[in-house]
Amino acid sequence: MAKTPAEIKDEMEKFKLENGIKTTEEQEIEKDTLEEIEQDYGTLEIRGKVNGSNIIKFRTNLTGQDLKICKNRYGRVKKGKANQIPELDEDYFLMMAERMTDIPYEDFYKLHISDTNKVVKHVRDFLGE
Numbered sequence: 001m002a003k004t005p006a007e008i009k010d011e012m013e014k015f016k017l018e019n020g021i022k023t024t025e026e027q028e029i030e031k032d033t034l035e036e037i038e039q040d041y042g043t044l045e046i047r048g049k050v051n052g053s054n055i056i057k058f059r060t061n062l063t064g065q066d067l068k069i070c071k072n073r074y075g076r077v078k079k080g081k082a083n084q085i086p087e088l089d090e091d092y093f094l095m096m097a098e099r100m101t102d103i104p105y106e107d108f109y110k111l112h113i114s115d116t117n118k119v120v121k122h123v124r125d126f127l128g129e
Helices: 005-018 025-035 064-081 089-099 112-128
Strands: 043-050 053-057
Touching: 043 112, 053 089, 064 089, 089 112
Parallel strands: none
Antiparallel strands: 043 053
16 A cells, blocks of 8 residues: 555654654754854863963964964974974964963963863864864
């Protein structure tokens, strides 16, 4: 016996639900929601404290000049140990964090490892936007 269009539609919906398949409409809503979420790169909350606070404020109005200054500094500080691609070295991101916060990059290494990694990721994500 042939199934009606309504029965076929119900079976398809049941199959999608059981297998975690999203409808086109659900996918579009999810995509729109993700696009609307904007990361706030101006602040970062960490577990530890730096300069007496667990909130780090970042200056986000950087220019190409800031990038150039930071890359030059990275090369001077790291000398022969500098990575050919600074964006692969956490020191580079912490030096950029220093430029954005006026907190010496060495101070970020004094934080708990999870906080240090959080700062690195925060700056990396900001630069990647």
